[in-house]
Every structure is written in structure tokens, then in C-alpha cells.
Amino acid sequence: MTILYIALGLIAVAAVFALSIAVNKKNFRKTFESAQADAERILEEAHAEKERILREANNEAKQEAKNRRTQFDQEAKKRRSELEKLESKVKTREQTLEKKMSQLDKKEQDLEKMSTHLNVEEEKLKSLAKDYERNLEESRKTLETIANLSQEEAKRELIRSLETEAKNQAREALKKIEEETKSEGERIARSMVSLAVQRVSSEFVNDSTVTVVSLPSDEMKGRIIGREGRNIRAIEQATGVDLIIDDTPEAIIISCFNPIRREIANIALQRLIADGRIHPARIDETVKKVGEEFEQIIQENGEQAAFDTGITDLHPELIRHLGRLKYRTAGSQTVLQHAVEVAHICGIMAGEMGLNVKKAKRVGLLHDIGKAVDQEAEGHHSKIGADLAAKYNEPAEVIDAILNHHNEDLNYAFPLTVVVQAANILSERRPGARREVLETYVKRLQDMETLVNGFRGIDESYVIQAGREIRALVSPTGVSDSEVIDIANEIALRLRKELTFPGQVKVTVLRESKYAEFAK
16 A cells, blocks of 8 residues: 555656756747847847947938048139239239339439439549649649749748648637636636525525514513513524514514524414413423424425325325425525426327326426425436435336436427426526516516627527527528638627526527428
């Protein structure tokens, strides 16, 4: 029975195994068929992709060929255009060369004609030279016969007479030069001494050296004098001025060449009079206090001048130096007034010329800044002022204008230098600027013209630059070039002797011949 069960089990196992083999075979077939279908599909997609890639490559190749063909056509067109231009230039140059060759041929022909003409003229000159030598020899023989002298004797006699005449003329010229040199040396020496006195001996010189102080009553004069004159001595010692107390009612006079000291004394006296306490201790205290405050007054003067001209970025030290110019005078003008006036004139001229107006005003305001410290430094005030401007970092144009505003040679100067030089001349030479009224100014110019026109050979004369230059035109037929120098010297000499004028006058004598013809 057991064996039967075992056999049945084995049969069942075999049946199950056979059944599973059958089922797996069917599944294997299905998997193989599916894989085969996928492989065919992949091949088809690969073929399709290959076709697509081939089409795209073909299209790209065609487009690239088309682009290259277009680029080639453009390059070829550009090259053709350049070749055409070169051909045109070559043709133009050929035509120009042909014209020049034609002109050269013509000039060569003209030169040949001129050479022929010159040869003819040379032959004529040779013939004239021979005639001249023959006539000269005949004249020499005639003179020897008349004078009963040989040629050598006549030469010696002529040389002797010329030497004598030359020595006499040289002696007279030397004497004249000595006299003129002595006179000129004295004039220059006087000028140098007066300049030294102006700049060193008295720091500031003014046409008016006194200041009148009003008093509330004549009783105040006695209080100012003090017991045995101790108050007036204290005032004079503290301020460095002279007090003049005379019969003028309710007024005393302060006298001093230095306007700064005079102004300090004026302010101190007014404060003492207002306070009423006048004694030596109070006088010393008041003068010292006013002196300390005066620096602030100077600063305010400089700031006001800068404000009036619209210059707001000056260095504080330059402003202080400007304020000091109020107490430096020239005629009836203070130097500060002159500087402000020059600044305004520079601004007007710069505006008309299209230059920087603000910079022009700056130059005009600072052009005489060196006069504020020229008692403390050596050299001309223009050089001192230029050094000051450079020290406080002013622009190069401003420094050049300050340095050269008195220089006559301005060929290579900045435009503003020319402007400030002209404005400076206009300000100081205008009528009234230096206590010179219009009538006196006009008469001086007329006297100059009359004096110059009185010289022999002068056709016309012109006084220009407000009387600082005279230009005289001489007749070229009546005056030689060598005589022009003598005429200029004589005019300058007579101007110095016979007329009075400020500064210096430049004398220019012109001699020129001009001829004009008209072809009709």
C-alpha cells in the first residue's frame, strides 16, 4: 500500500513537472516574440533617426554652402569696389602728373626765355661797365690836370680831410652823449631814490597826509592835551602820529604819512572822546585794543573787495593782503580801489572776448597783491605777487598774469595776461584816476602831438594807449633809415625836458614806402 502511495506521488510529481515545463515553454515563446518585436521596432526607429539625421546634415550642408557663397559674393563685390576706387585715384594722379608736367614744360620754356634775356642784359651791363671804366679814367685824368695832383696825392688829401671831419663829429657826438648820459643818469637816480623813499622810508605815501577829528566842544582840546601835555604826548607815542591842535574850532588834526597809523589814531581818539576818560593809562589801553581790532578791519576790507567782484574762494591770507591794499595809495586812488576797478574791467573785456569772466576778475583783483608786502620782500611787486599766488595754489594763468602784467613782450603770454595788462592801463591812465581832470589829460595829449609834429620829416603822429606811446610816421623820401634813430632819440629827449607825464612814454618812428599800380 505504501509503495502504491509512493508511486502515485512520483507520478503526481512527474505530472506537475511536465505541466510546469509546458507552461514555461509557452512563456518563453511569448517573451522571445516580444523581444523580437522590440528589436524590429528599435531597428525601424534607428532607420528613421538615420534618415532624419541625414536630412538635417544635408540641409545644414546646403545652408552652409549658401552662406559661404553669399559671403564670397560680398567680399568679391567689396574688392571690386576697392579696385575701382584705386583705379580712379590712379587716373586722377595720372591727370595731375600730366598737368604738372605741362606746367613744368611751360616753366622750362619761360626759364629758357629768361635766361636768353639775362644773357642779353649781361652783355649790356658788360658794355656799360667798360664805358664806365673808360669815362672814369678820362675823368681822373681831367681832375689830375685841373688840380695838378696825382691820383695818390688826391687820395691822401681826401682821406686826411675825411679823418679830420670824422674826428670833429665824433668829438661832438661824444660830448653830446656824455651830457645826455649824465642827465639820464641823474633822472634815473632821482627816480630810484624816490621809489626807495616810497617803498621803504615811509611805508605808504598819500596825497593827503592828515585826518580831521571833530570834537564836541573846544573844552575837549584841553583834555586831549592834558596836564603839561602828558595826554597828547602819550597819544603821539602810542600811535606814532603827530597831533596838531590849532585855532580850528571843535577840531584837531592827525598828521602822519602812514595811513594805517593815522586811522588807528583816529579810531582811538574817537573812542577816547566818546568815553570821556582821557589819561595815559587809558590811552595806551585804547590804542592797543584798536590795533588788535584793526586786523579784523583789514580782513573785512579784503572780504568786501572779494564780495564786490564775486570772488568767493580766495585763500584767507590773500584776502588779508587785499585788505592791506586799502591803505596803499596811488594818487587819489587806493590800490584796493584800483584792483577792484581792474577786476571789473577784466570781466567786461573777457566777456566780450569769450574768455572765463570769473577767472579774469580773479586776475584783475590779485594783479597788484604784491604791493601789500613789497616793503617786506625784495623785487618788483609783480614778482612778489606771483610768488604769493603760487604759494596759495592759484591757477597757472593767474600767476602768469600777475607776473607779466607790466611786461611789454606778450607774444607767448596767456590771453588773460594781455587782458589784465590792458585793464591795468585803462584804470590807471583814465582821466581822473590819478587826480588828472579831463581837460588836463586832453591838453597833455595835444601837447605831445604838437611837439612831435614839429620835427623835420614827420608827416603824421598819433598818441595812443592813454599817452603811454607815440607813433610818428616820417616821409620815406626826406628821411633815411639812419636818421630815423636820431629822430626817435630827439623826440624822447624833448618829451622828458619839455612835458610832464606819469610813468614812461614809448616813442616809435615808422618809415615805410608803399607803391600801388592798377592794371586796366
